[in-house]
Amino acid sequence: MHTVCFNADLCVMTKFSALISGKxxxxxxxxxxxxxxxxxxMHGYMPTISKKVLTEQxxxxxxxxxxxxxxxxVKAPKVVVYHLTEKGASLRKLIDEIISWCMEHxxxxxxxxxxxxxxxxxxxxxxxx
Amino acid sequence: MHTVCFNADLCVMTKFSALISGKxxxxxxxxxxxxxxxxxxMHGYMPTISKKVLTEQxxxxxxxxxxxxxxxxVKAPKVVVYHLTEKGASLRKLIDEIISWCMEHxxxxxxxxxxxxxxxxxxxxxxxx
DNA sequence: ACAATAAGTTACCAAATGGTTACCTTTAAT
DNA sequence: ATTAAAGGTAACCATTTGGTAACTTATTGT
Numbered sequence: 001m002h003t004v005c006f007n008a009d010l011c012v013m014t015k016f017s018a019l020i021s022g023k024x025x026x027x028x029x030x031x032x033x034x035x036x037x038x039x040x041x042m043h044g045y046m047p048t049i050s051k052k053v054l055t056e057q058x059x060x061x062x063x064x065x066x067x068x069x070x071x072x073x074v075k076a077p078k079v080v081v082y083h084l085t086e087k088g089a090s091l092r093k094l095i096d097e098i099i100s101w102c103m104e105h106x107x108x109x110x111x112x113x114x115x116x117x118x119x120x121x122x123x124x125x126x127x128x129x
Numbered sequence: 130m131h132t133v134c135f136n137a138d139l140c141v142m143t144k145f146s147a148l149i150s151g152k153x154x155x156x157x158x159x160x161x162x163x164x165x166x167x168x169x170x171m172h173g174y175m176p177t178i179s180k181k182v183l184t185e186q187x188x189x190x191x192x193x194x195x196x197x198x199x200x201x202x203v204k205a206p207k208v209v210v211y212h213l214t215e216k217g218a219s220l221r222k223l224i225d226e227i228i229s230w231c232m233e234h235x236x237x238x239x240x241x242x243x244x245x246x247x248x249x250x251x252x253x254x255x256x257x258x
Numbered sequence: 259a260c261a262a263t264a265a266g267t268t269a270c271c272a273a274a275t276g277g278t279t280a281c282c283t284t285t286a287a288t
Numbered sequence: 289a290t291t292a293a294a295g296g297t298a299a300c301c302a303t304t305t306g307g308t309a310a311c312t313t314a315t316t317g318t
Contacts, residue, residue: 259318260317260318261316261317261318262315262316262317262318263314263315263316263317264313264314264315265312265313265314266311266312266313267310267311267312267313268309268310268311268312269308269309269310269311270307270308270309271306271307271308272305272306272307272308273304273305273306273307274303274304274305274306275302275303275304275305276301276302276303276304277300277301277302277303278299278300278301278302279298279299279300280297280298280299281296281297281298281299282295282296282297282298283294283295283296283297284293284294284295285292285293285294286291286292286293287290287291287292287293288289288290288291288292
Protein backbone atom coordinates (compact mmCIF):
# COMPACT_ATOMS: atom_id res chain seq x y z
CA MET A 1 0.00 0.00 0.00
CA HIS A 2 1.73 3.11 -1.23
CA THR A 3 1.09 6.51 0.25
CA VAL A 4 3.62 8.33 -1.88
CA CYS A 5 2.17 10.94 -4.15
CA PHE A 6 3.61 13.77 -6.14
CA ASN A 7 2.94 17.44 -6.22
CA ALA A 8 3.93 19.46 -9.27
CA ASP A 9 4.35 22.62 -7.19
CA LEU A 10 7.14 21.03 -5.18
CA CYS A 11 8.93 19.41 -8.11
CA VAL A 12 12.45 20.77 -8.57
CA MET A 13 12.32 20.31 -12.33
CA THR A 14 9.09 22.24 -12.46
CA LYS A 15 10.74 25.10 -10.61
CA PHE A 16 13.59 25.04 -13.08
CA SER A 17 11.31 25.14 -16.10
CA ALA A 18 9.56 28.12 -14.61
CA LEU A 19 12.90 29.97 -14.54
CA ILE A 20 13.57 29.70 -18.24
CA SER A 21 10.30 28.86 -19.89
CA GLY A 22 8.94 32.29 -20.68
CA LYS A 23 8.67 32.60 -24.44
CA UNK A 24 11.55 35.10 -24.63
CA UNK A 25 13.66 34.31 -21.59
CA UNK A 26 16.39 32.17 -23.15
CA UNK A 27 16.93 34.76 -25.84
CA UNK A 28 16.99 37.58 -23.30
CA UNK A 29 19.58 35.79 -21.20
CA UNK A 30 21.63 35.25 -24.31
CA UNK A 31 21.46 38.92 -25.30
CA UNK A 32 22.44 40.11 -21.83
CA UNK A 33 25.32 37.61 -21.78
CA UNK A 34 26.54 39.28 -24.96
CA UNK A 35 26.33 42.82 -23.72
CA UNK A 36 23.01 43.71 -25.30
CA UNK A 37 21.68 44.99 -22.05
CA UNK A 38 19.44 48.02 -22.53
CA UNK A 39 15.71 48.02 -23.02
CA UNK A 40 15.45 49.53 -26.47
CA UNK A 41 18.60 47.81 -27.66
CA MET A 42 17.10 44.42 -26.76
CA HIS A 43 13.85 45.44 -28.35
CA GLY A 44 15.70 46.27 -31.56
CA TYR A 45 17.13 42.75 -31.67
CA MET A 46 13.78 41.10 -31.12
CA PRO A 47 11.29 43.45 -32.75
CA THR A 48 8.38 41.04 -32.59
CA ILE A 49 8.15 41.17 -28.81
CA SER A 50 5.94 43.94 -27.45
CA LYS A 51 7.30 46.38 -24.90
CA LYS A 52 4.75 45.16 -22.40
CA VAL A 53 5.89 41.57 -22.66
CA LEU A 54 9.55 42.56 -22.72
CA THR A 55 9.04 44.43 -19.45
CA GLU A 56 7.23 41.46 -17.94
CA GLN A 57 9.92 38.96 -18.89
CA UNK A 58 12.70 41.22 -17.61
CA UNK A 59 10.84 41.74 -14.33
CA UNK A 60 10.42 38.00 -13.90
CA UNK A 61 14.09 37.31 -14.61
CA UNK A 62 14.87 39.97 -12.02
CA UNK A 63 12.44 38.51 -9.48
CA UNK A 64 14.03 35.08 -10.02
CA UNK A 65 17.45 36.55 -9.31
CA UNK A 66 18.93 35.98 -12.76
CA UNK A 67 19.19 39.63 -13.80
CA UNK A 68 19.80 42.86 -11.95
CA UNK A 69 18.18 46.07 -13.19
CA UNK A 70 20.13 49.27 -12.76
CA UNK A 71 18.82 52.75 -13.49
CA UNK A 72 21.74 54.99 -14.36
CA UNK A 73 21.46 58.32 -12.57
CA VAL A 74 21.58 60.49 -15.67
CA LYS A 75 18.80 63.06 -15.82
CA ALA A 76 16.76 62.06 -18.90
CA PRO A 77 15.96 60.26 -21.06
CA LYS A 78 16.17 57.53 -18.45
CA VAL A 79 18.89 54.92 -19.02
CA VAL A 80 18.46 51.42 -17.62
CA VAL A 81 21.03 48.65 -17.81
CA TYR A 82 20.51 44.96 -17.11
CA HIS A 83 23.28 42.70 -15.81
CA LEU A 84 23.50 39.00 -15.12
CA THR A 85 23.65 38.18 -11.44
CA GLU A 86 26.03 35.48 -10.26
CA LYS A 87 23.12 33.05 -10.35
CA GLY A 88 22.27 34.16 -13.89
CA ALA A 89 25.86 33.67 -15.00
CA SER A 90 26.04 30.24 -13.35
CA LEU A 91 23.25 29.07 -15.65
CA ARG A 92 25.49 29.34 -18.65
CA LYS A 93 27.33 26.02 -18.31
CA LEU A 94 24.07 24.22 -17.71
CA ILE A 95 22.47 25.87 -20.72
CA ASP A 96 25.42 24.83 -22.86
CA GLU A 97 24.83 21.23 -21.84
CA ILE A 98 21.14 21.46 -22.61
CA ILE A 99 22.00 22.80 -26.04
CA SER A 100 24.49 20.01 -26.65
CA TRP A 101 21.80 17.50 -25.74
CA CYS A 102 19.36 19.14 -28.15
CA MET A 103 21.90 19.21 -30.95
CA GLU A 104 22.37 15.50 -30.52
CA HIS A 105 18.77 14.41 -29.88
CA UNK A 106 16.60 16.94 -31.68
CA UNK A 107 18.49 17.17 -34.96
CA UNK A 108 15.28 16.88 -36.97
CA UNK A 109 13.78 20.02 -35.52
CA UNK A 110 16.85 22.21 -35.74
CA UNK A 111 17.69 24.06 -38.97
CA UNK A 112 20.74 22.69 -40.81
CA UNK A 113 22.61 25.99 -40.74
CA UNK A 114 22.32 26.20 -36.97
CA UNK A 115 23.62 22.64 -36.58
CA UNK A 116 26.59 23.59 -38.76
CA UNK A 117 27.33 26.69 -36.69
CA UNK A 118 27.11 24.58 -33.57
CA UNK A 119 29.57 22.00 -34.89
CA UNK A 120 32.10 24.73 -35.66
CA UNK A 121 31.93 26.47 -32.30
CA UNK A 122 29.88 24.60 -29.76
CA UNK A 123 27.40 26.55 -27.88
CA UNK A 124 25.15 28.44 -30.26
CA UNK A 125 22.35 29.43 -27.97
CA UNK A 126 19.75 30.77 -30.31
CA UNK A 127 19.05 31.01 -33.96
CA UNK A 128 20.04 34.27 -35.66
CA UNK A 129 18.15 35.04 -38.83
CA MET B 130 23.76 48.73 -38.34
CA HIS B 131 22.70 45.31 -37.08
CA THR B 132 20.30 43.14 -38.98
CA VAL B 133 20.45 40.24 -36.55
CA CYS B 134 17.17 39.48 -34.88
CA PHE B 135 15.87 36.59 -32.86
CA ASN B 136 12.93 34.35 -33.23
CA ALA B 137 11.62 32.45 -30.24
CA ASP B 138 10.23 29.68 -32.42
CA LEU B 139 13.70 28.76 -33.67
CA CYS B 140 15.43 28.99 -30.29
CA VAL B 141 16.92 25.67 -29.22
CA MET B 142 16.34 26.39 -25.55
CA THR B 143 12.71 27.17 -26.26
CA LYS B 144 12.35 23.79 -27.96
CA PHE B 145 13.90 22.12 -24.94
CA SER B 146 11.56 23.84 -22.48
CA ALA B 147 8.63 22.70 -24.56
CA LEU B 148 9.79 19.10 -24.06
CA ILE B 149 9.68 19.14 -20.29
CA SER B 150 7.58 22.11 -19.30
CA GLY B 151 4.14 20.57 -19.12
CA LYS B 152 2.95 20.82 -15.54
CA UNK B 153 3.26 17.08 -14.94
CA UNK B 154 5.93 15.98 -17.40
CA UNK B 155 8.99 15.86 -15.14
CA UNK B 156 7.07 13.83 -12.60
CA UNK B 157 5.75 11.48 -15.28
CA UNK B 158 9.24 10.87 -16.65
CA UNK B 159 10.40 10.16 -13.13
CA UNK B 160 7.61 7.67 -12.52
CA UNK B 161 8.26 5.82 -15.78
CA UNK B 162 11.98 5.75 -15.03
CA UNK B 163 11.06 3.98 -11.81
CA UNK B 164 8.79 1.40 -13.35
CA UNK B 165 5.50 3.10 -12.57
CA UNK B 166 4.39 2.77 -16.13
CA UNK B 167 0.69 2.07 -16.37
CA UNK B 168 -2.09 4.59 -16.68
CA UNK B 169 -4.02 3.96 -13.50
CA UNK B 170 -0.88 3.24 -11.53
CA MET B 171 0.50 6.66 -12.45
CA HIS B 172 -2.82 8.21 -11.67
CA GLY B 173 -2.74 6.63 -8.24
CA TYR B 174 0.61 8.28 -7.52
CA MET B 175 -0.58 11.71 -8.64
CA PRO B 176 -4.26 11.76 -7.79
CA THR B 177 -4.68 15.49 -8.35
CA ILE B 178 -4.13 15.22 -12.10
CA SER B 179 -7.27 14.53 -14.11
CA LYS B 180 -7.38 11.62 -16.51
CA LYS B 181 -7.85 14.00 -19.40
CA VAL B 182 -4.69 15.93 -18.61
CA LEU B 183 -2.76 12.75 -17.83
CA THR B 184 -3.70 11.43 -21.26
CA GLU B 185 -2.66 14.70 -22.90
CA GLN B 186 0.71 14.81 -21.19
CA UNK B 187 1.45 11.17 -22.04
CA UNK B 188 0.46 11.76 -25.67
CA UNK B 189 2.78 14.76 -25.87
CA UNK B 190 5.69 12.87 -24.35
CA UNK B 191 5.01 10.17 -26.91
CA UNK B 192 4.80 12.66 -29.79
CA UNK B 193 8.11 14.18 -28.65
CA UNK B 194 9.71 10.75 -28.74
CA UNK B 195 10.43 10.45 -25.02
CA UNK B 196 7.94 7.68 -24.25
CA UNK B 197 6.58 4.76 -26.18
CA UNK B 198 3.03 3.57 -25.56
CA UNK B 199 2.36 -0.12 -25.83
CA UNK B 200 -1.03 -1.78 -25.69
CA UNK B 201 -0.63 -5.31 -24.41
CA UNK B 202 -2.68 -7.74 -26.43
CA VAL B 203 -4.63 -9.15 -23.55
CA LYS B 204 -8.36 -9.25 -24.13
CA ALA B 205 -9.81 -6.93 -21.49
CA PRO B 206 -9.65 -4.85 -19.43
CA LYS B 207 -7.14 -3.17 -21.74
CA VAL B 208 -3.58 -2.98 -20.44
CA VAL B 209 -1.28 -0.21 -21.62
CA VAL B 210 2.38 0.14 -20.68
CA TYR B 211 4.60 3.15 -21.18
CA HIS B 212 8.37 2.86 -21.68
CA LEU B 213 11.15 5.38 -22.01
CA THR B 214 12.58 5.55 -25.50
CA GLU B 215 16.32 5.85 -25.95
CA LYS B 216 15.86 9.60 -26.27
CA GLY B 217 13.80 9.67 -23.09
CA ALA B 218 16.43 7.68 -21.22
CA SER B 219 19.18 9.96 -22.49
CA LEU B 220 17.52 12.87 -20.74
CA ARG B 221 18.30 11.42 -17.38
CA LYS B 222 21.91 12.60 -17.05
CA LEU B 223 20.92 16.08 -18.16
CA ILE B 224 18.06 16.17 -15.71
CA ASP B 225 20.40 15.13 -12.92
CA GLU B 226 22.60 18.10 -13.75
CA ILE B 227 19.67 20.47 -13.78
CA ILE B 228 18.67 19.19 -10.37
CA SER B 229 22.17 19.62 -9.02
CA TRP B 230 22.15 23.21 -10.27
CA CYS B 231 18.82 23.83 -8.57
CA MET B 232 19.98 22.30 -5.31
CA GLU B 233 22.90 24.69 -5.34
CA HIS B 234 21.21 27.85 -6.62
CA UNK B 235 17.59 27.61 -5.52
CA UNK B 236 18.10 26.42 -1.95
CA UNK B 237 15.60 28.96 -0.65
CA UNK B 238 12.72 27.55 -2.63
CA UNK B 239 13.38 23.89 -1.94
CA UNK B 240 12.06 22.25 1.23
CA UNK B 241 14.75 21.35 3.77
CA UNK B 242 13.88 17.68 3.80
CA UNK B 243 14.31 17.39 0.06
CA UNK B 244 17.73 19.10 0.26
CA UNK B 245 18.72 16.59 2.92
CA UNK B 246 17.60 13.63 0.80
CA UNK B 247 19.53 15.06 -2.12
CA UNK B 248 22.72 15.42 -0.09
CA UNK B 249 22.52 11.79 0.96
CA UNK B 250 21.93 10.32 -2.47
CA UNK B 251 22.26 12.86 -5.24
CA UNK B 252 19.58 12.94 -7.76
CA UNK B 253 16.22 13.26 -6.07
CA UNK B 254 14.03 14.25 -8.95
CA UNK B 255 10.80 15.18 -7.31
CA UNK B 256 9.36 15.75 -3.91
CA UNK B 257 7.59 12.84 -2.30
CA UNK B 258 5.03 13.77 0.30
C1' DA C 259 7.16 76.44 -27.26
C1' DC C 260 7.84 72.07 -29.29
C1' DA C 261 9.53 67.69 -30.78
C1' DA C 262 12.43 63.77 -29.64
C1' DT C 263 14.09 59.98 -26.75
C1' DA C 264 14.39 56.00 -23.16
C1' DA C 265 11.85 53.18 -20.82
C1' DG C 266 8.14 52.11 -19.76
C1' DT C 267 2.32 51.70 -18.38
C1' DT C 268 -2.76 51.02 -19.38
C1' DA C 269 -6.78 48.95 -21.11
C1' DC C 270 -8.24 45.57 -23.65
C1' DC C 271 -8.18 41.07 -26.40
C1' DA C 272 -6.96 36.09 -28.06
C1' DA C 273 -4.89 31.71 -27.60
C1' DA C 274 -2.99 28.15 -24.88
C1' DT C 275 -3.11 25.41 -20.81
C1' DG C 276 -5.12 23.03 -17.26
C1' DG C 277 -9.36 21.43 -14.78
C1' DT C 278 -14.31 19.14 -13.82
C1' DT C 279 -17.76 15.89 -14.51
C1' DA C 280 -19.96 12.53 -16.90
C1' DC C 281 -19.69 9.05 -20.20
C1' DC C 282 -17.67 5.06 -23.25
C1' DT C 283 -15.67 0.31 -24.65
C1' DT C 284 -14.37 -4.38 -24.08
C1' DT C 285 -14.23 -8.59 -21.73
C1' DA C 286 -14.23 -11.52 -17.31
C1' DA C 287 -16.33 -12.73 -13.10
C1' DT C 288 -20.72 -13.37 -10.35
C1' DA D 289 -28.07 -10.01 -16.98
C1' DT D 290 -25.22 -7.15 -14.39
C1' DT D 291 -21.25 -5.29 -12.56
C1' DA D 292 -16.39 -4.29 -12.39
C1' DA D 293 -11.95 -2.83 -14.20
C1' DA D 294 -8.48 -0.45 -17.41
C1' DG D 295 -7.80 3.21 -20.04
C1' DG D 296 -9.52 6.31 -21.79
C1' DT D 297 -13.22 10.64 -24.54
C1' DA D 298 -16.45 14.65 -24.77
C1' DA D 299 -18.33 18.92 -23.55
C1' DC D 300 -17.52 22.61 -21.14
C1' DC D 301 -15.18 26.20 -18.04
C1' DA D 302 -11.30 29.10 -15.67
C1' DT D 303 -6.73 30.80 -15.50
C1' DT D 304 -2.49 32.04 -17.45
C1' DT D 305 0.23 33.77 -21.03
C1' DG D 306 1.23 36.57 -24.72
C1' DG D 307 -0.19 40.37 -27.89
C1' DT D 308 -1.95 45.38 -29.75
C1' DA D 309 -2.24 50.10 -29.72
C1' DA D 310 -2.27 54.21 -27.43
C1' DC D 311 -0.55 56.92 -23.73
C1' DT D 312 3.05 58.64 -20.02
C1' DT D 313 7.16 61.04 -17.82
C1' DA D 314 11.21 63.64 -17.53
C1' DT D 315 14.59 66.19 -19.67
C1' DT D 316 17.42 67.93 -23.61
C1' DG D 317 18.17 69.92 -28.09
C1' DT D 318 16.13 73.30 -31.73
